[in-house]
Amino acid sequence: MTRIVPVLGDITQQEVDAVVNAANNGMRGGGGVDGAIHRAGGAAVLRDCVARFPDGLATGDAGYTTAGDLPTRWVIHTVGPDYGSGQRDRSLLTSCYRRSLEIADELGATTIAFPLISAGIYAWPLDDAIAAAVDTIAESGTAVEEVRLVARDQRIFAEVERALSARGL
Ligand code: ADP
Numbered sequence: 001m002t003r004i005v006p007v008l009g010d011i012t013q014q015e016v017d018a019v020v021n022a023a024n025n026g027m028r029g030g031g032g033v034d035g036a037i038h039r040a041g042g043a044a045v046l047r048d049c050v051a052r053f054p055d056g057l058a059t060g061d062a063g064y065t066t067a068g069d070l071p072t073r074w075v076i077h078t079v080g081p082d083y084g085s086g087q088r089d090r091s092l093l094t095s096c097y098r099r100s101l102e103i104a105d106e107l108g109a110t111t112i113a114f115p116l117i118s119a120g121i122y123a124w125p126l127d128d129a130i131a132a133a134v135d136t137i138a139e140s141g142t143a144v145e146e147v148r149l150v151a152r153d154q155r156i157f158a159e160v161e162r163a164l165s166a167r168g169l
Contacts, residue, residue, distance in 0.1 A: 007150045008157040012040035015071045017109035020100050022117050023077040027053040032120045044068035060095035064103050076100045080118030097136040104144050113148040130163045
């Protein structure tokens with residue numbers, strides 16, 4: 001049984017087997033979580049992205065790299081849909097969670113931390129971004145034992161807690 005744990009904090013400081021990056025199609029770094037992960041992980045993360053994803057990554061897909069200086073073994077990069085630019089197909093957002101957990105299972109990760117994919121620069125409405133995250137993780141059938149949902153501020157953290165308790169999770 002997978003535990004979904006709300007965490008108030010910084011994704012780059014999570015001591016878990018894998019952290020998930022809210023990446024973009026280019027896979028060469030960016031703003032928000034992506035910038036923070038590349039800054040904290042160092043050049044090794046970018047080097048691995050270039051080597052493993054020469055053509056970038058499709059929206060809704062996920063792939064992994066090593067984690068450089070981060071206190072985790074792997075970074076699982078996933079590309080959420082850019083709601084603000086008109087990408088509003090929700091199945092692309094739920095696919096990010098499903099694909100990331102599939103990769104975590106392939107890697108044998110037992111603990112993983114997700115940010116709220118698409119909920120920042122990509123402007124997905126927060127309540128639905130949280131619902132997509134919680135429902136998709138809960139229904140995934142992953143072997144991961146602990147999935148952290150990391151919120152950077154108190155308001156978002158409270159919304160994540162509310163969504164979990166509304167579902168009895
Ligand atoms: P996207 O481009 O997919 O929208 P962002 O990185 O802009 O991704 O934001 C995704 C979510 O992660 C937002 O809720 C944002 O507030 C949050 N966030 C940004 N930086 C961090 C961080 N260092 N740790 C955890 N969450 C973060």
